[in-house]
Amino acid sequence: MALTAHSTIGDWLNDPVGGDLVRGLLAQSGASADQLAPILGLPLQQLVAMSQGAMPQSVVDDLVRAANGGEIPTDDEPTGWVERVTAGRFAGKTVIVTGAASGIGKATASRIAREGGRVIAADISAEKLDELKAEHPDIVTVAGDLTQQDTIDAVVEAAGGRIDGLANVAGINDDFSPAGETPDAVWDRVIAINLTAPFKLMRAVLPVMEEAGSGAVLNVSSEAGLRGNASGNAYTASKHGIIGVTKSAAFMYGPKGIRVNSVAPGGVATGIPFPPNVSEYGSGRLAPFQSAIPTIATAEQLAASITYLLSDDAVNINGAIVASDGGWSVQ
Incomplete structure (x- = not known):
């Protein structure tokens, strides 16, 4: 399965190519993969919001390209927790x-x-x-x-x-x-x-x-x-x-x-x-x-x-x- 921005951080770290890419990115800022333990179940994309402006979207895009031979694959199936809307639960309220x-x-x-x-x-x-x-x-x-x-x-x-x-x-x-x-x-x-x-x-x-x-x-x-x-x-x-x-x-x-x-x-x-x-x-x-x-x-x-x-x-x-x-x- 291709790694995408919606793949979990855990999936990235467990992938031979993706893991090296993420660890390399962390090393540039003096951080380690151990610090990601609380967010392993979150999508890689979430790092942009969590960085409070320190990480631009281009960083995530570049990681995805590097993990997929220079291409950004179609991202139709997010992994991890998926919100499931209950239709009509608040109807009339x-x-x-x-x-x-x-x-x-x-x-x-x-x-x-x-x-x-x-x-x-x-x-x-x-x-x-x-x-x-x-x-x-x-x-x-x-x-x-x-x-x-x-x-x-x-x-x-x-x-x-x-x-x-x-x-x-x-x-x-x-x-x-x-x-x-x-x-x-x-x-x-x-x-x-x-x-x-x-x-x-x-x-x-x-x-x-x-x-x-x-x-x-x-x-x-x-x-x-x-x-x-x-x-x-x-x-x-x-x-x-x-x-x-x-x-x-x-x-x-x-x-x-x-x-x-x-x-x-x-x-x-x-x-x-x-x-x-x-x-x-x-x-x-x-x-x-x-x-x-x-x-x-x-x-x-x-x-x-x-x-x-x-x-x-x-x-x-x-x-x-x-x-x-x-x-x-x-x-």
Whole structure:
């Protein structure tokens, strides 16, 4: 079988020709194949997104050509995990998705739309929302800062009188700082986006769901919401906090037909940049634990977990915190 951009990194490394090519590329940057262990199941193409701009598409194209005698073969059969859309799973439902212009949010919005749902896609980037709408013309987009009440009001207004689901996906990283170093600006911004904004949007949609007697809310937490050694002080606090919000709402609104759950991702291959001035001490302290990540997930793989919990397939699940982390949380 020919090696392509959609062949897994594991397949490339196991191939006599492909393995030498990938190891040679890694050697140029002082890296080794051992560092690829968490991403062996991902397609080679994913390295472009994960590099945050450091690896252009031409590098992957050149590898594919070199492995196939100078040609890029037809790539009809991707290997590894393949997204399987469930037709009609969200038919007749209106679902709000935040952070919908990129990464996990975009993958979630796209899957809900392809499964028949009406999607209200919210994000701070109007330009990237336009790109999403170009791919899915029926998606309704709302550009704005969800830490501002007028944006939350605009999202709810765009949904109209019916809101069946809410996926609070939008979030930002912190600077890996411990509590004694965390600047006010980092704390305030991370808490505002990762915790306060999701709470306020939940507060806005719950009365609509309550009146209908049904609804589903999915709050994205993190591995950092399950432990103290996955990220910095502000991010860890925000993700622990959203788990508390989730459990409280599940308890309060479960009897009213509303399910509230959370997905806690581990390593994610979305290439989201970290802020400047990352804490040297915090980064060094976290490094051994982050290096133990067993697998890195794609945005589409995490969207599979999120959309399951939002859908009626999860009818009897309420107040659950699902660690979609490849088993990192049990180490």
